[in-house]
Amino acid sequence: MPVGDGHDGADGPDDATADGRVELDERDALLRRAFAGLTPRCRELLGLLLADDNLSYAEVSQVLDMPVGSIGPTRARCLACLRRAVGAAGVTADWR
Numbered sequence: 001m002p003v004g005d006g007h008d009g010a011d012g013p014d015d016a017t018a019d020g021r022v023e024l025d026e027r028d029a030l031l032r033r034a035f036a037g038l039t040p041r042c043r044e045l046l047g048l049l050l051a052d053d054n055l056s057y058a059e060v061s062q063v064l065d066m067p068v069g070s071i072g073p074t075r076a077r078c079l080a081c082l083r084r085a086v087g088a089a090g091v092t093a094d095w096r
Helices: 013-036 040-050 057-064 068-088
Strands: none
Touching: 013 040, 013 068, 040 057, 040 068, 057 068
16 A cells, blocks of 8 residues: 555655755855955944844944944945845845
8 A cells, every 4th residue: 555645755845845944045145145245344233233132222332432323324334235235146035
């Protein structure tokens, strides 16, 4: 008596999961390369703002010796650079 549905499993859930994992790994590697291509200042600023420590702008200001009022605009410029780098590499906003 046959086991399963007779399908060879090539397109089964495990393969779909593996394909999804490969895509996520590729996307993550691309994002890491784009992040690494930012200026050291942008990497440091974004790294602090995205860290689990939830630093306030005042704390980030002290760490980076940057005026509090400069953090938001600098963050926006850094994120714009990151978006351009990611977009140039072919990653779209809907790639999850």
